[in-house]
Amino acid sequence: FFALLDIAPSDAFMLFTLLDADDSNMIDAEEFVDGCLRLKGPTKAIDFACFQKDFKRQQEQTAKVLGAQDRLLKALGGELSALRRIAAAIVDQQAQSRRDTNATFSSPSLKQAASLSHEGELSSSR
DSSP states (O other), X not given: OTTTTTOOGGGHHHHHHHHOTXXXXXXXXXXXXXXXXXXXXXXXXXXXXXXXXXXXXXXXXXXXXXXXXXXXXXXXXXXXXXXXXXXXXXXXXXHHHHHHHHHHHTOHHHHHXXXXXXXXHHHHHO
């Protein structure tokens, strides 16, 4: 069968994908007949040249899209790094603030002052 179509047996899968017009991974009778009629006869030079031109245009468009995506990903990577630095600075500031607060309230003189102030409040409320 492949010899009649001048197709190497190793190209059977490609033939199958060309015949499977609806990408269902099955070929019904209509797809088979339509596909064989489409593939019948030698390829004309003009058909091949059109295919090459379309393929080249698609490659160029794909390269442009991939380039744009690459630039966007790099920009996002830079923004993400900046956000990480900002978050780390905020965490460091919060930790320093907690340390400062703990140091302030752990001072013995402040504990005594707070105690005296509390006693004063209790005596004035009586």
